[in-house]
Amino acid sequence: xxxxxxxxxxxxxxxxxxxxxxxxxxxxxxxxxxxxxxxxxxxxxxxxxxxxxxxxxxxxxxxxxxxxxxxxxxxxxxxxxxxxxxxxxxxxxxxxxxxxxxxxxxxxxxxxxxxxxxxxxxxxxxxxxxxxxxxxxxxxxxxxxxxxxxxxxxxxxxxxxxxxxxxxxxxxxxxxxxxxxxxxxxxxxxxxxxxxxxxxxxxxxxxxxxxxxxxxxxxxxxxxxxxxxxxxxxxxxxxxxxxxxxxxxxxxxxxxxxxxxxxxxxxxxxxxxxxxxxxxxxxxxxxxxxxxxxxxxxxxxxxxxxxxxx
Amino acid sequence: xxxxxxxxxxxxxxxxxxxxxxxxxxxxxxxxxxxxxxxxxxxxxxxxxxxxxxxxxxxxxxxxxxxxxxxxxxxxxxxxxxxxxxxxxxxxxxxxxxxxxxxxxxxxxxxxxxxxxxxxxxxxxxxxxxxxxxxxxxxxxxxxxxxxxxxxxxxxxxxxxxxxxxxxxxxxxxxxxxxxxxxxxxxxxxxxxxxxxxxxxxxxxxxxxxxxxxxxxxxxxxxxxxxxxxxxxxxxxxxxxxxxxxxxxxxxxxxxxxxxxxxxxxxxxxxxxxxxxxxxxxxxxxxxxxxxxxxxxxxxxxxxxxxxxxxxxxxxxxxxxxxxxxxxxxxxxxxxxxxxxxxxxxxxxxxxxxxxxxx
Numbered sequence: 001x002x003x004x005x006x007x008x009x010x011x012x013x014x015x016x017x018x019x020x021x022x023x024x025x026x027x028x029x030x031x032x033x034x035x036x037x038x039x040x041x042x043x044x045x046x047x048x049x050x051x052x053x054x055x056x057x058x059x060x061x062x063x064x065x066x067x068x069x070x071x072x073x074x075x076x077x078x079x080x081x082x083x084x085x086x087x088x089x090x091x092x093x094x095x096x097x098x099x100x101x102x103x104x105x106x107x108x109x110x111x112x113x114x115x116x117x118x119x120x121x122x123x124x125x126x127x128x129x130x131x132x133x134x135x136x137x138x139x140x141x142x143x144x145x146x147x148x149x150x151x152x153x154x155x156x157x158x159x160x161x162x163x164x165x166x167x168x169x170x171x172x173x174x175x176x177x178x179x180x181x182x183x184x185x186x187x188x189x190x191x192x193x194x195x196x197x198x199x200x201x202x203x204x205x206x207x208x209x210x211x212x213x214x215x216x217x218x219x220x221x222x223x224x225x226x227x228x229x230x231x232x233x234x235x236x237x238x239x240x241x242x243x244x245x246x247x248x249x250x251x252x253x254x255x256x257x258x259x260x261x262x263x264x265x266x267x268x269x270x271x272x273x274x275x276x277x278x279x280x281x282x283x284x285x286x287x288x289x290x291x292x293x294x295x296x297x298x299x300x301x302x303x304x305x306x307x308x309x310x
Numbered sequence: 311x312x313x314x315x316x317x318x319x320x321x322x323x324x325x326x327x328x329x330x331x332x333x334x335x336x337x338x339x340x341x342x343x344x345x346x347x348x349x350x351x352x353x354x355x356x357x358x359x360x361x362x363x364x365x366x367x368x369x370x371x372x373x374x375x376x377x378x379x380x381x382x383x384x385x386x387x388x389x390x391x392x393x394x395x396x397x398x399x400x401x402x403x404x405x406x407x408x409x410x411x412x413x414x415x416x417x418x419x420x421x422x423x424x425x426x427x428x429x430x431x432x433x434x435x436x437x438x439x440x441x442x443x444x445x446x447x448x449x450x451x452x453x454x455x456x457x458x459x460x461x462x463x464x465x466x467x468x469x470x471x472x473x474x475x476x477x478x479x480x481x482x483x484x485x486x487x488x489x490x491x492x493x494x495x496x497x498x499x500x501x502x503x504x505x506x507x508x509x510x511x512x513x514x515x516x517x518x519x520x521x522x523x524x525x526x527x528x529x530x531x532x533x534x535x536x537x538x539x540x541x542x543x544x545x546x547x548x549x550x551x552x553x554x555x556x557x558x559x560x561x562x563x564x565x566x567x568x569x570x571x572x573x574x575x576x577x578x579x580x581x582x583x584x585x586x587x588x589x590x591x592x593x594x595x596x597x598x599x600x601x602x603x604x605x606x607x608x609x610x611x612x613x614x615x616x617x618x619x620x621x622x623x624x625x626x627x628x629x630x631x632x633x634x635x636x637x638x639x640x641x642x643x644x645x646x647x648x649x650x651x652x653x654x655x656x657x658x659x660x661x662x663x664x665x666x667x668x669x
Contacts, residue, residue, distance in 0.1 A: 042457065046645070082649075092652035095396040095457050099599055100648025107641025108344075114636040115348050223638075231461040238455060274473035281465040288459065289452045 004263075007139055013259045015143040018151065019217060021255035023048070023209040025154040027233035028240065028247045029161045030205025036165060036242050037198040038178040038300040039087055042098020044206045045230025046105020047079045051210025053109040056221040057116060060123050065215050069150075072211035073204050079105065080203015084196045091304045102230070110223050117221070125219035126150055150216040161244035174198055178298030181305045191305050206230065235284050242298060250287070254280050329657060330604060333650035334618070337643045344642070345635065355633045362628025363621030369628070371512035375582060377620030379404070379574040381519040383598025384605065384612040385526045386442070386570030391607050392530055393563025394543035399445060399460030400571040401595025402467030403438040407572025408579045409471055410437035412479060412586040415497040423500040430501050431576050438572015439565045441467060446564035450557035456564060464595065475588060494586040503581040515577035522570070526609040539563050571595065597623070600644050603651055619644065
C-alpha cells in the first residue's frame with residue numbers, strides 16, 4: 001500500500017482517472033441540459049450503447065474514426081429526438097420511458113453487434129496527442145497532456161456548457177423551462193421547442209459518450225459495453241447540482257475512485273476486487289444522500305408541461 | 311337515454327383498456343422491419359417464437375416458469391408505483407433475496423422441510439425488503455431520488471453476489487475439482503419446490519405468484535394501509551393534508567416492492583436452478599417492470615402480462631435456434647413495448663378530457 005505514494009503510481013492513477021471521466025463528462029453534461037429544461041432522460045445508457053455500436057461499426061468499416069464519431073452523434077441525436085417525442089409531445093412518464101429507451105438500446109445494439117460482427121473485434125482508436133511543451137513535463141505531462149482528442153474535447157465542453165447555460169439567452173430559457181415553464185410560456189418562451197432542443201442535444205452527447213468508449217478508450221465493442229455507465233451519468237447530474245462544473249467534479253471524483261479501485265485490483269491488494277468495484281457506487285449513494293443538500297432540483301423536473309392549464 | 315350513455319361509457323373504458331395492447335403488435339412490426347433488413351423472413355421468425363413459447367407442453371410450462379419471477383417482481387413494481395415510487399431496483403433485490411435463500415438453505419441442511427422452507431423464503435423476503443428499504447429510507451429521510459439509488463443498489467448487489475459466489479458461498483466441489491465456477495452448492499432437497507407437471511420445469515412457485523397477485527390486489531384495494539399507499543401515490547399533498555405520513559408510506563411501498571423481488575429470488579433458486587448462480591437474475595428486474603407496466607400497474611393485470619412476456623423470453627430462444635436471430639431482438643421488442651405503452655397514456659387522458667368537456 002505504501003507503493004501508492006510514489007510519483008509513478010500517483011500520476012498513473014491521475015492519468016487513468018482523467019481518461020475514465022471522458023464518457024461520463026459527455027453523457028452527464030448533455031443530460032444536465034435536458035434536466036435543466038425539466039426533462040429526466042433515464043435512457044442515456046441505451047443511447048450510449050447505440051452510439052458505441054455505430055461509432056465502432058462505421059469507424060471500422062469506413063476506416064475513418066471521425067466518420068464513426070459522426071455516425072454515433074447522429075444516432076444519439078435521433079434517439080434523443082425519440083425521447084423528446086415521447087416525453088414532451090406524448091407526455092409520457094419520464095422514469096419509465098427512460099427504462100424503455102435503455103432496454104431498446106441494449107437490445108438493438110446487441111442484436112446489430114451479433115448480426116454484423118459476431119464477436120468482439122478491437123481496432124486502433126484515436127491515438128494520444130501530446131501537447132507541445134506541457135506534454136514534456138515529467139509525470140505531469142504524461143498524466144495531463146498526453147490524451148486522445150476525445151478526452152480533451154470532453155474537458156473543453158465544461159466551460160462551453162457553463163457559458164451557454166449561464167451567460168446566454170438560450171441558457172436562461174432552458175433554465176426557465178425547468179424552473180417555471182408556465183411563467184416562461186407566458187413570456188413567450190417556446191417550452192416545447194426548448195425541451196426538444198435540450199433532449200436531442202443530450203442524446204447527441206450520449207451518442208458521443210458511447211463512441212468515446214468504443215473508439216477512443218477501450219477500442220472495441222462488446223455486448224452491454226457500458227454496463228450501466230449511463231445510469232451513473234444521470235446520477236452525476238444530480239450530484240453536480242445541475243451545473244457543468246459540479247458535473248465535472250462528480251465525474252472526476254467517481255473516475256478517480258474507479259482508477260484507484262483498478263489499481264488495487266492490478267496490485268492484488270488484499271481487498272476482494274468485488275468490494276473495490278462496489279466502491280464508486282457506494283460513494284455515489286453517500287454523495288447523493290449527504291453532499292447534495294444545498295442545491296435543489298429544477299422545480300419542473302419530470303413534470304409534464306400542459307399549456308393553458310392551471 | 312341513460313342506457314345508451316352507459317353503453318358508450320363501457321365502450322370508452324374498453325377502448326382505453328385495450329389501447330396498450332396495441333403496443334405489442336406495433337413493437338413486433340418494427341421488429342419485423344429489422345428482420346427484413348437482415349433478410350430474415352419475419353413470419354418464419356415469429357412463428358418459431360410463438361411455437362416455442364406456447365406450441366408444446368414443454369414450451370408452455372417453460373413460459374409459466376419464466377412468467378413466475380416476472381409476476382413477482384412486477385407485483386413489487388405495482389405496489390411501489392401505486393405509492394408514487396419508481397422501483398428500478400428489482401434486479402438487485404432479486405439477487406440479495408436469492409443469496410439469502412441460498413445461505414439459509416445451505417447453512418441448515420438437516421432441518422425438516424416444514425421448518426426450513428418457510429425460513430428460506432422469509433430470509434429472502436427480508437433481504438429483498440432491506441435492499442428496497444434502504445433507498446426507501448434514503449428517499450424519505452434525505453430526499454435521495456429513488457430511481458438513482460435503486461440503480462446503484464443493483465450494481466452493489468451484483469458485486470456482493472460475485473464476491474459471495476467466489477468466496478464464502480462457493481460450492482466446495484468447485485474448489486475440489488479446481489474448476490472454480492462461481493456458483494453455490496446444490497440446495498438440500500428439503501427446500502426444492504414441488505414439480506407440478508412431471509418431466510417439465512413447472513414448479514409450485516407459479517401458484518405462489520398467483521396467490522400473491524390476488525393478495526396484493528386485496529392489500530392495495532381492501533386494506534387501509536393499501537388505501538394510504540395509493541393515496542400517497544395519487545396525490546402526496548392531499549394525502550399529507552389528510553394526515554397520512556407520506557414519507558413513511560413511500561418508504562414502506564419501496565420496501566414491500568423489494569420484498570416481492572426478494573421472494574422472486576427465493577422462488578428462482580428453490581424452484582428452477584436449485585443453487586445460486588451468476589446471472590440468475592437474467593434481467594427479470596427490468597422485464598418485471600415491463601410486465602407490470604403492461605398490466606396497467608394492476609396486480610391482476612400483471613398476470614396475463616407476465617405470461618405474455620415470459621412467452622417472449624422462451625420463444626426468443628427457440629427463435630434463435632430455428633432462424634439464428636439473436637434473442638436480443640426480444641429486448642428490443644420489450645423496450646419498444648414500454649415506449650409505446652407509456653406513449654399511449656396520452657390518448658386515454660385526451661379522450662377522458664374530451665368526454666368530460668362534452669358532458
